Amino acid sequence: MQSSHVFIVLLVLAIAAFVVGRVRVLQLRNAGQSVHSLPFYHGMYFAICTSLLPILVLGLWMVASHYTINSWVTSALPQDILAQSQGDRSLSISMIDSLAEKSNMLSASEIATLRAGGDAATTILTQHNIGLSQNPEAFVIDAALHKTALVQSAAWIISALCLMLAMLGFYYAWRKQSEDLRTRNIVEELFRYVLMAASSIAILTTAGIVLSVLSESIAFFKSVPIASFLFGTVWDPRFSAAGAEASAGQFGLLPLLWGTFFITIVALAVAIPVGLTAAIYMSEYASSKMRGFTKPALEVLAGIPTIVYGFFALTTFGPFLQSAGAKAGLDISPNSVLSAGFVMGVMIIPFVSSLSDDILSAVPNSLREGSYGLGATQSETIKKVVLPAALPGIVGACLLAVSRAVGETMIVVLAAGIAANLTANPFKPVTTITVKIVSQLTGDLEFNSPQTLVAFALGLTLFVFTLGLNVLALHIVRKYREQYE
Amino acid sequence: MDQKLANSMPRILAHDVNIYYGEKHAIKNLSVEIPDRAVSAFIGPSGCGKSTFLRSINRMNDTIASCRMTGEVLLDGKSIYAPDVDVVQLRSHVGMVFQKPNPFPKSIFENVAYGPRIHGLAKNKTDLEEMVVNSLKKASLFEEVKDRLNASGTGLSGGQQQRLCIARAIAVNPEVILMDEPCSALDPIATARIEELIDELKQNYCIIIVTHSMQQAARVSQRTAFFHLGTLVEYGETNDIFTSPKDKRTQDYITGRFG
Numbered sequence: 001m002q003s004s005h006v007f008i009v010l011l012v013l014a015i016a017a018f019v020v021g022r023v024r025v026l027q028l029r030n031a032g033q034s035v036h037s038l039p040f041y042h043g044m045y046f047a048i049c050t051s052l053l054p055i056l057v058l059g060l061w062m063v064a065s066h067y068t069i070n071s072w073v074t075s076a077l078p079q080d081i082l083a084q085s086q087g088d089r090s091l092s093i094s095m096i097d098s099l100a101e102k103s104n105m106l107s108a109s110e111i112a113t114l115r116a117g118g119d120a121a122t123t124i125l126t127q128h129n130i131g132l133s134q135n136p137e138a139f140v141i142d143a144a145l146h147k148t149a150l151v152q153s154a155a156w157i158i159s160a161l162c163l164m165l166a167m168l169g170f171y172y173a174w175r176k177q178s179e180d181l182r183t184r185n186i187v188e189e190l191f192r193y194v195l196m197a198a199s200s201i202a203i204l205t206t207a208g209i210v211l212s213v214l215s216e217s218i219a220f221f222k223s224v225p226i227a228s229f230l231f232g233t234v235w236d237p238r239f240s241a242a243g244a245e246a247s248a249g250q251f252g253l254l255p256l257l258w259g260t261f262f263i264t265i266v267a268l269a270v271a272i273p274v275g276l277t278a279a280i281y282m283s284e285y286a287s288s289k290m291r292g293f294t295k296p297a298l299e300v301l302a303g304i305p306t307i308v309y310g311f312f313a314l315t316t317f318g319p320f321l322q323s324a325g326a327k328a329g330l331d332i333s334p335n336s337v338l339s340a341g342f343v344m345g346v347m348i349i350p351f352v353s354s355l356s357d358d359i360l361s362a363v364p365n366s367l368r369e370g371s372y373g374l375g376a377t378q379s380e381t382i383k384k385v386v387l388p389a390a391l392p393g394i395v396g397a398c399l400l401a402v403s404r405a406v407g408e409t410m411i412v413v414l415a416a417g418i419a420a421n422l423t424a425n426p427f428k429p430v431t432t433i434t435v436k437i438v439s440q441l442t443g444d445l446e447f448n449s450p451q452t453l454v455a456f457a458l459g460l461t462l463f464v465f466t467l468g469l470n471v472l473a474l475h476i477v478r479k480y481r482e483q484y485e
Numbered sequence: 486m487d488q489k490l491a492n493s494m495p496r497i498l499a500h501d502v503n504i505y506y507g508e509k510h511a512i513k514n515l516s517v518e519i520p521d522r523a524v525s526a527f528i529g530p531s532g533c534g535k536s537t538f539l540r541s542i543n544r545m546n547d548t549i550a551s552c553r554m555t556g557e558v559l560l561d562g563k564s565i566y567a568p569d570v571d572v573v574q575l576r577s578h579v580g581m582v583f584q585k586p587n588p589f590p591k592s593i594f595e596n597v598a599y600g601p602r603i604h605g606l607a608k609n610k611t612d613l614e615e616m617v618v619n620s621l622k623k624a625s626l627f628e629e630v631k632d633r634l635n636a637s638g639t640g641l642s643g644g645q646q647q648r649l650c651i652a653r654a655i656a657v658n659p660e661v662i663l664m665d666e667p668c669s670a671l672d673p674i675a676t677a678r679i680e681e682l683i684d685e686l687k688q689n690y691c692i693i694i695v696t697h698s699m700q701q702a703a704r705v706s707q708r709t710a711f712f713h714l715g716t717l718v719e720y721g722e723t724n725d726i727f728t729s730p731k732d733k734r735t736q737d738y739i740t741g742r743f744g
Contacts, residue, residue, distance in 0.1 A: 287550070366587035370650065372548060374600040374657055375577030384599065389590045 003062050006159045007055070013166050014051035021046025021173060028179050037184035045183040048190060049173035054162035061158050069154065073147045078139050092140065095132060099144035100151070102130050114141055213463065216456035223450045224251050229457060235420035237440065237451045251454050253461065255420040259337075259430035263416060264405045266341020266426065267348060271405075272398055274345075275352025282353070283360035284382055295357065302350040306410040313343040313415030325427065335417035335429040344411050348401040355397035359390045392476045399473035403466040409434040433458050496521035496661065496691040497542060502556035504537055504546065511537045513715045515556070519708070524683060524692045526702035526723065529712035530743065535695045538712070539663050542693065543579035544572050560661070577604055580654035584666040586646035588638035588653075593630050596638040596649055597621060600657035616656055624652035625682050644675025651682065662686065664694040668701065680705050699739060703727050711735045 022043035029035045074082075074093065081092055105128055106114070114121045114136065121135045136144070221229070232252025278298060282291050318339040325332030332338065363386050371381040387394075409432075417429035418439055440455040447453070495518035504512035512534045519525050527535035537546070544565060546552040558565050565575055577600070588596050597617040600606070607613035617634075621627035626648040630641070638649055647667055654662055664683070668676040683705050686692060696702050702709050703723060710720040711734075719726060719735045730736045737743055 364587070366583060366585055367589060369545065369548070369581075369583060370587040370589065370653075371599070372545065373543065373576060373581035373583070374603070374653065375573050375575075376599075376603050377573050380603050384603070385589050 002155065003058060003158070006058055006162050010051050010054050010058070010162060010166060013170075014047040017046040017050035017170050017173065018043035020170075021177065024177060025179075033179040035179045036182050041183040041187050042177065042181075044187045045177075045181070046170070046173045048187070049169040050166050051169070053169055054165040057165060058158065058162055061154075065151075065154060069147065069150050072150060073143055076146060077143060081139060095136060095140050096143045096147060098131050099136055099140060100147040102128050103144050103148045111141065111145070210463065213456050213460050216453055217460045219448075220450055220453035220457045224454070229253055229454075233422055235436070237454060249451065251450065251457075253433075253458070255422040256431065256433045256436055256458070257461070258422055259412075259416070259420065260406055260432040260434075262337050262424075262426070262430060263341045263344060263412060263432060264402060266337055267344040267405045268398065268402065270342055270345025271348045271352050271401060275349045275401075276356055276394065278349070278353040279356035279360055280382060280387075282357045284378065284386065295354065298350050298353050300350075301347065302354075304347070306347060306408060307414075309343050309347050310410040310414035313339050313411060317343055318415060330427060332427040333429055335415060335419075337416060337426040337428065337430050340412050340416035341426075343415055344405055344408055347408070347411065348404055351401040351404055352397055355400065356390070356394050359393035359397060360386060362393070363389045392479055396473040396477035399469050399476070403469045403473075406432075406462065406466055406469070407434060408432075409438060413438070433462050437462075494521070495519060496561065497693075498559040498562075499538075499542075500557045500559070502538070502541065502554065502558060504534070504541060504552065504554045506537075506549070507551040511715055512541075512554075515717045517710060517717060517720055519691065519693060521691045522687060522689070523707040524687050524694060524705050525708040525710065526706035527693065527695045527710050527712060528697075528699060528702050528738075529718075530738065531697075533712040534715040535710075535712045536665050539665055539693060539695050542661070542663055543576050543581055545576075545581065547572060577657045578659055579661040579663060580657060580659035582647070582650050582654055582662065582664045582667045585670050586643055586650050588641070588646050588649050590637065590639050592635045593621075593638050593641070593649060594634040597652050597656050600653060604657060606657065620652040620656040621649075623655050623686070624648045625678065625685075626652055642675070644671050644678060647671060647675070647679060648682065651679075651686075655686075659690065661691045661693070664692065666695050666697060669697060676701070699727070711738060713738070 022039045025035055025037075025039050025042040029039070070093070073096065077092075081089065084092070103111075106124070110124050113124055115138060117135045125132055125135070229251050230253055232250055233254045234250045234252045235255045236250045238249030278294075282294055282298075286294060318334040318336065321336065321339050322332050322334050367385050367389060368381055371385045372378075376384070412432045412435050416431060416435075418431050418435055419429045420436065421428055421430050423430060437455045437458050440452055440458075445452045497517075497519040499515055499517045499519075502512055502515040503510070515538060527539060529535050540546045541554060541558060542560075542565075546554065554566070560575075560579065564570070589599065591599070594617055597620050598607075598613055601613055601616050607616055618627060621630065626645060629645060630636075630649075638646065641649060647670075651662075651667075668679050671679065680701065683692060683694065687707075694702075694706065706723045708721065709723040709726040711718045711726065711730075711732075713734050719730060719732045726735065727739060730739060
């Protein structure tokens, strides 16, 4: 029995238990008893008692089974296989896995043919769409069959266990139920745990990502000293043949960090003035009809995939800048900081404008009236009262836009190139941290050389960077919130 | 007293004013004369149009898109709705204090200096400081805040905030001060201080106060106007209104039969 089938059965049982619990308490109520909780809560109580524990057990098994069964299978392998090098052993294990996946469909005679080997065996492999490049050896077939048997019996045991737990739970609820049972409070309590579980999923995922990136980064810093990564001015990872330790390459972070910073600055120089003035227009001047049109229209910008911005920069804006620069006597390369920064700035305009608009609209109208009442014009009011009052919030909005810009990849790949230059010239190509992460991790790679591990160190740097910005932004926004209260 | 008020020229004169919020007819055919150097109180049940009319005297209603108005309001004999009137200039002559204290989220000093700054009233820094101090003194707030002029205006207590708003209004040298329920968000002690202040200010200004409290109207005003359902029912000396009202509705309201 598959786990998903068990899950469906459990759900059906839960629904049935719900109905039973509800009907039973209704009978009590009809008999004239005063019942503490509504029938719905009694139903929920039954459903929870019946299904909660088995579902938890099932979930746990789904997570753990892969590791447990694999370790059983591996430990049962012949000694000479276990003694093989890491690479060879993992090859054998992946052969066992792919065979085990399909072994249900093989008849006994087909397995015998497989054991015999030769062309007939190859035919069977192709017939059943088994992705093995060579005929399996005897120990592989044995292990695959062993694994299949293990998986099947484990599934049966778990299914039986789940059903038994469900029955026990149902019995428990049946015994406990009475007119005085405060099921309403029990369900309420449980609801809190459900909410807690949901929020902890997000937190645990973040923690998991950080830990995995951190452990890979530590592996990287074992081969490259942390100082030469953080303060190195040359980025030259030099992909080398596997195992050739001699050509180490240089992993200087500074050109990438500078590129990221430079492009972000240009992007902000575009996005903040444009976004902020658009926000002022929308919140202070535009009629509600106009606002209803402008705001969604601006937010469409945020919906355009960044790759589309990227080829806009590559095919339209970059060449335009180049020819415009040529006329003005400037040497602008088609991939440049300016091109990437400008297009990225356009991309983050909606972040700045939409958030700032919300913040400006949140400034109480009484402040505006107070200013008008003193004989200030609208623009004086905006400049001297509304904007200063909203400033912390606007700074927060801009910082959120910065973290968006820092994490951006596609625009930079297409518009600024992949050359890691350390230059202050906005007409030259540079590249950013995210772009280098992509280029270090694409293609055929081995995950134990500094050339690939550096991507995790870069990711960690980026994470720390954006986390810092977000914390700063949140802090400022929170400070702003207290201001009118 | 009666004689003196009757002889002085009216500062504000409204003639046949009608105000609409969209479809709603908020003020109906209102005509009134408001004297200088005195406090006039507008009383009446909620939604009777007293605040609406108050806001038409410094054209604050212009900031509400759905608001229309007909008729005339004259300030010192000049129509404030004439096409050549500079609204912004007008509002510096007709200051306003709002129901809820609304200090700007700036320092106490900056709150008061705001008006003089935008109108360029101060020649230099010392001049500006003098104006701020004078306004705070007139609003009887100076003694309480003189050591913390750079502290935030929003950090003051409600009554102090309202006096700060009055100081802010005074700082631009208005001729008329409109007060829209200035004490409704304050406790009795703070209210008493504001009322004292209003009493002092009437030496130099024409003050109009909208209030829900009839006691307050009786205490601070020389003239009282009773509004009901968008019409001005009765207007006259405060004493007369409260002791011998001519209209049945005024009498019912004053004696607490409705409202």
